[in-house]
Amino acid sequence: MKPVRCALIGYGAWGSHHARAIVESPQAELVGIAARSEASQAAARGALPGVRVVGDYHELLTDPSIEMVDVVLPSDLHHRVGLDVLRAGKHLLMEKPMAINEAQCDDLIRCAKEQSRLLAVGHEFRLSSLWGKARAMIDEGAIGTPQYALIELWRRPYRLGASGWRYDIQRVGNWILEEPIHFFDLARWYFSGAGNPVSVFARANSKQPDHPELQDNFSAIVNFPGGAYAVISQTLSAFEHHQVVKITGTRGALWASWSGALDRTFHPSFSLKHFDGTDVREIPIEKPTGEVFELVDEINAMAAAIRQGAPLPASGEDGRWSVAMCLRAQESVDSGKPVSFRTS
Structure with missing residues (x-):
């Protein structure tokens, strides 16, 4: 080619x-x-x-x-x-x-x-040998029908970006659009069998009283058709870069984890475990995983x-959904109430 x-x-x-x-x-x-x-x-x-x-x-x-x-x-x-x-x-x-x-x-x-x-x-993240393997196992029926997911990130503060743009809310839009957007996309991807999300309830806070818009801690519950839901949570008040995805279904569970000194390390540690309802086994990951790969x-x-x-x-449609999910989550943070997703 x-x-x-x-x-x-x-x-x-x-x-x-x-x-x-x-x-x-x-x-x-x-x-x-x-x-x-x-x-x-x-x-x-x-x-x-x-x-x-x-x-x-x-x-x-x-x-x-x-x-x-x-x-x-x-x-x-x-x-x-x-x-x-x-x-x-x-x-x-x-x-x-x-x-x-x-x-x-x-x-x-x-x-x-x-x-x-x-x-x-x-x-x-959809191309990851780790996060993608979890999706493949869901598709294969390894955990039955997915019912619950926890997608959590523990990390150091964001970089400033050129000219400090990432800390200018007018330029960044909001901090949910920065990294949690990946996790909203993963949740929608993992629960694609249930359909698109229907609502979100979110909370956030900041270490800086004079900059409440710079949310160091953020959590959301995303609801899907049929009662399935995902919990998405991030803190920027910690150290290193540690992400976990836990998914339970009607017949089993998956636990994936990734850790590195930085998000773009070439030498991370990672693992995936599968519980079939009786036994737990380590799932081999075919190649190194991380955003740089x-x-x-x-x-x-x-x-x-x-x-x-x-x-x-x-696709562009997937990208639009991810942006919409982040914006509705910000609406929920601001209002203190659950927010439904608009269908058009």
């Missing part, structure tokens, strides 16, 4: 990992990088001397040989830049969150359809979708 010619917009701490993933993918070729700051441009040139580096991403969008663009920018820029990419006739891989509100998500979905371009959203799989999946028509791991 001919490698897909790719451009990357954004070369910060996470963007550099996307660049590495594209380079490591046998199905993709990195031919251009757009970075706003001179420091980021210099870093990109030093790391990737054979790749064109520019300051204005529009220069890359005029290159007819570029087929796909990977956007890794602060959240408030996703809508505008994403529309520019699609209108230039390029396939789009958008880092999560897809956008900071549902109207912007709708714009991107509509534009992708109008341009007949693919729109994928970076929910790379799944990025390569995400690029491969995007290339396969472009070249072979393979399904996207997370």
Whole structure:
């Protein structure tokens, strides 16, 4: 298969990992990088001397040989830049969150359809050999019908991001859109057999009385049709990076865990246990798991979708649902009441 010619917009701490993933993918070729700051441009040139580096991403969008663009920018820029990419006739891989509100998500979905371009959203947890194995076992009936899930993260505070954008609520949207969005997506994915979620009740608090919008601790209960529910919980007031997913069903249970010094460590520890109602056994995981590994799989999946028509791991519609779930959770935090999901 001919490698897909790719451009990357954004070369910060996470963007550099996307660049590495594209380079490591046998199905993709990195031919251009757009970075706003001179420091980021210099870093990109030093790391990737054979790749064109520019300051204005529009220069890359005029290159007819570029087929796909990977956007890794602060959240408030996703809508505008994403529309520019699609209108230039390029396939789009958008880092999560897809956008900071549902109207912007709708714009991107509509534009992708109008341009007949693919729109994928970076929910790379779906490609994990660990979290994905849990989904595969659910599909195989290993625990019967899923009834309950706990998705919990214990971690250090967020990085500031370039120019401190992640701590500017006008730019980030809200902190639920940052990392809990992955967990909302996982919950919806694991309970897909039950249907889309129907309501959410959430709580949050902050260590900073003068910045209550910067929520260090967050928990939500997401309700699904038929009585199934998921508990999603995160603290940013801790240390290292430890995530657990526990899922129980009518005939068994799964317990998955992942730990590392940072979220992007290349040397994590991880495990998956299955209880069949009688015995507990350790499930082998086929390869190392973590966001830095799944990025390569995400690029491969995007290339396969472009070249072979393979399904996207997370479509624009999936990305919109994840944003909607986070926004309804924020509404619940603000009101102190459960909030239903709108169906349109």
